[in-house]
Amino acid sequence: MEEIHIKSSSHDYIVTMGEGIRSTLKAFLKKEYSSIFIVTDDTVGKLYLKDVLGGLEEEKNVFYTEVHAGEQSKDFETFHRLHTTALENGLDRNSLVVALGGGVVGDLAGFVAATFMRGIDYVQVPTTILAHDSSVGGKVAINHAFGKNLIGSFYPPVAVIYDTETLATLPGKEIRSGYAELIKEALITDEASVTSVLDADLNKLSSNQLRMHIKAGIATKASIVQQDERESGVRKFLNLGHTLGHAIESNYGYGKLTHGEAVAIGTLFALHVSEDIFNNELPFNDVYNWLQANRYPLDSSILVETDALINKMKADKKTVDTNIQMVLLQNIGKPINRTISDEELKNYLLSFSKR
Numbered sequence: 001m002e003e004i005h006i007k008s009s010s011h012d013y014i015v016t017m018g019e020g021i022r023s024t025l026k027a028f029l030k031k032e033y034s035s036i037f038i039v040t041d042d043t044v045g046k047l048y049l050k051d052v053l054g055g056l057e058e059e060k061n062v063f064y065t066e067v068h069a070g071e072q073s074k075d076f077e078t079f080h081r082l083h084t085t086a087l088e089n090g091l092d093r094n095s096l097v098v099a100l101g102g103g104v105v106g107d108l109a110g111f112v113a114a115t116f117m118r119g120i121d122y123v124q125v126p127t128t129i130l131a132h133d134s135s136v137g138g139k140v141a142i143n144h145a146f147g148k149n150l151i152g153s154f155y156p157p158v159a160v161i162y163d164t165e166t167l168a169t170l171p172g173k174e175i176r177s178g179y180a181e182l183i184k185e186a187l188i189t190d191e192a193s194v195t196s197v198l199d200a201d202l203n204k205l206s207s208n209q210l211r212m213h214i215k216a217g218i219a220t221k222a223s224i225v226q227q228d229e230r231e232s233g234v235r236k237f238l239n240l241g242h243t244l245g246h247a248i249e250s251n252y253g254y255g256k257l258t259h260g261e262a263v264a265i266g267t268l269f270a271l272h273v274s275e276d277i278f279n280n281e282l283p284f285n286d287v288y289n290w291l292q293a294n295r296y297p298l299d300s301s302i303l304v305e306t307d308a309l310i311n312k313m314k315a316d317k318k319t320v321d322t323n324i325q326m327v328l329l330q331n332i333g334k335p336i337n338r339t340i341s342d343e344e345l346k347n348y349l350l351s352f353s354k355r
């Protein structure tokens with residue numbers, strides 16, 4: 001087992017990584033809870049709920065809800081339903097919420113915990129690679145028809161219990177999605193991290209390699225959120241690849257491309273723009289070749305609706321006034337935030353789609 005310690009403004013917590021630890025959740029809880037409410041989705045529930053329940057047999061009031069797998073569950077209706085279930089089952093202020101699943105369940109159940117009786121404890125039990133990102137840092141949210149994650153809070157978990165054994169059942173698309181964030185984190189860290197991630201063949205990942213990459217990704221995220229929990233400064237650097245990534249997701253329709261697949265294209269774009277602006281040598285080609293070898297969707301038709309993409313980027317909640325902010329790389333490990341005019345952006349999108 002491995003541990004990463006995270007400091008947050010409200011409390012410190014530990015991310016524990018290990019194989020099979022979903023069956024021993026109790027060992028990671030620091031106090032007795034009057035009830036435990038497990039929230040999972042109907043895919044993860046089928047695979048792992050039994051194991052988690054097995055480890056909580058001695059506990060008094062344990063109950064669970066399975067939401068539909070997928071982003072659509074981060075909505076008001078599901079949020080409300082979970083609160084109703086919690087109330088019906090007598091959840092009180094000394095109860096615990098367990099978020100068993102990927103980022104969707106983590107964000108949703110975390111926001112339920114943040115709001116139930118003004119906030120109760122919760123633990124993240126991530127089951128996707130992408131959730132190395134969502135389970136650390138304390139951002140929890142649901143979506144509004146106006147946009148993703150618009151209703152939420154900063155509310156860190158009391159523990160993250162990361163059973164890497166569960167990652168063995170992830171479909172290829174979800175492995176690609178998680179690895180896009182790992183590349184992003186490597187690019188804002190250092191050259192050795194980039195080389196290590198680009199060494200991975202996603203079809204033949206060993207569990208050691210996967211754990212090493214996830215651990216490095218969490219370490220990068222942790223060091224950034226500890227400096228800037230509320231995203232007023234350096235936390236913005238974690239948005240590398242996300243300006244265009246979010247626009248692609250939203251323009252193309254959620255569900256067609258995973259978040260990470262869109263972020264992968266966004267990250268390449270950030271490398272493309274950075275090379276031009278800073279006139280430096282960045283691993284555009286290495287990243288491009290790696291993404292292609294690992295069958296990421298990189299079809300340039302994704303970029304044809306230039307105006308629509310620019311409008312989506314402007315609608316992003318990270319936009320300051322009307323200018324689009326992008327995270328660029330002065331070098332590997334040296335991210336910087338920069339404002340880009342519409343004109344520049346349009347030209348870069350054109351030259352990027354031809355590259």
Ligand code: NAD
Nearest residue numbers: 043069070102103104105127128130133134139166169170
């Ligand atoms: P997800 O939770 O929808 O999981 C992806 C799919 O994989 C789902 O269909 C799920 O049922 C399935 N799945 C999960 N674990 C599995 C397993 N072990 N084996 C087989 N199938 C499994 O999506 P995600 O990619 O994990 O997370 C995306 C969400 O995370 C988005 O809503 C995003 O906004 C959010 N997010 C939040 C933060 C944050 O800081 N809070 C950061 C990044 C992303």
Ligand code: MG
Nearest residue numbers: 181242259263
């Ligand atoms: Mg992301």
